[in-house]
Amino acid sequence: MIFKSIENLPDHFGGKQKTPCTHHRKRSNMMLNPLALKHLNRIDTLSADMITLNLEDAIAPSRKKEALHNIALFLSHMEHSNSFIIVRTNPLDKGGREEISFLNRFEFDAVRIAKIRNQTEIAQALCLLSEDKELHISLETKEAFENLSALRIDERLTTANLGILDLLTSLGLPQSLVHIGNPTIDYILSRFLIDSKTAGIHPISFMFQDYNDTETFRAWCAYEKGMGFESKACMGPKQVEIANEIFGVSSEELKRAEHIKNLFEANAAKEKNGFMDEKYGFIDEPIYRDALLVLSQAGKL
Structure with missing residues (x-):
């Protein structure tokens, strides 16, 4: 709470400076x-x-x-x-x-x-x-x-x-x-x-x-x-x-996005931008970008 009690509020403005909001959640x-x-x-x-x-x-x-x-x-x-x-x-x-x-x-x-x-x-x-x-x-x-x-x-x-x-x-x-x-x-x-x-x-x-x-x-x-x-x-x-x-990101969605991100970046380092994954099927750059979007929404980027 800002004030311990609202029964006797101050009659003047204070000098506190709210810190800027640092999270990017907008649910x-x-x-x-x-x-x-x-x-x-x-x-x-x-x-x-x-x-x-x-x-x-x-x-x-x-x-x-x-x-x-x-x-x-x-x-x-x-x-x-x-x-x-x-x-x-x-x-x-x-x-x-x-x-x-x-x-x-x-x-x-x-x-x-x-x-x-x-x-x-x-x-x-x-x-x-x-x-x-x-x-x-x-x-x-x-x-x-x-x-x-x-x-x-x-x-x-x-x-x-x-x-x-x-x-x-x-x-x-x-x-x-x-x-x-x-x-x-x-x-x-x-x-x-x-x-x-x-x-x-x-x-x-x-x-x-x-x-x-x-x-x-x-x-x-x-x-x-x-x-x-x-x-x-x-x-x-x-x-x-x-x-x-x-509107939150589920643990399963987060797990999938992290898996795709890590796997794509590892393969891209070998100049391989399209490949099959046993768990999530074919992964290419559009799939990777969607995973980044999910991670961004979850505040993980």
Whole structure:
């Protein structure tokens, strides 16, 4: 915990400097309401790979300054977190500019901007954001969905989060479409995944809002992993646990990747880049590159 008690919090910002996040795991991205002080006090110990402190749609306009102050207070008294910390701001023209300017002085890992539409807004955000922080976006508008593959005008834009409910509204489609196997949702997910990967952006799939329905959440995670996703937005620890399990690399997958890597490199040293293996069949360079991808996802490279 950041503070031993939240009953008597300090009335001033601290001077602590959070160390940069060193792991590269992105299985789970948990949304957290900064008005919930009990949860905010635990962001240094949560098991989510990523934590997003939300200033946007879940916060009433009358309480946005309070939420922003809470984020700054807790960040300024935190030295370390096991998670990659993100602050989700409001759209640039609805307070986001001021929020980014204020937050630049505090130590965390990325800013995520809501309702991004085009390259111009990306450029404006990059000008505002301190250079030591990543830029993430919420993909919630039809304009951004149409142009996602062209939005990465700077390498600091690393991640896109699919806000499927807002996107459906922007497209004039009903939210009732969101269920496994719906062809429209499959198209949105597939295009979001491929356009993100084409642009060099990491895609995070949408948040499943029925927190207590862990069975359906698990099914969505398995379905999306089968499509190629590596990350899922989460609402609370129950979903984080499931996402970490499903999007993690299994011991069998890791064992196979390590075997292929070692065997290919040994054979390549003898100028033999294609060969049969008794355990895993024919191995060549594409198989080797896939093994490296698995090892990278597991943090083993």
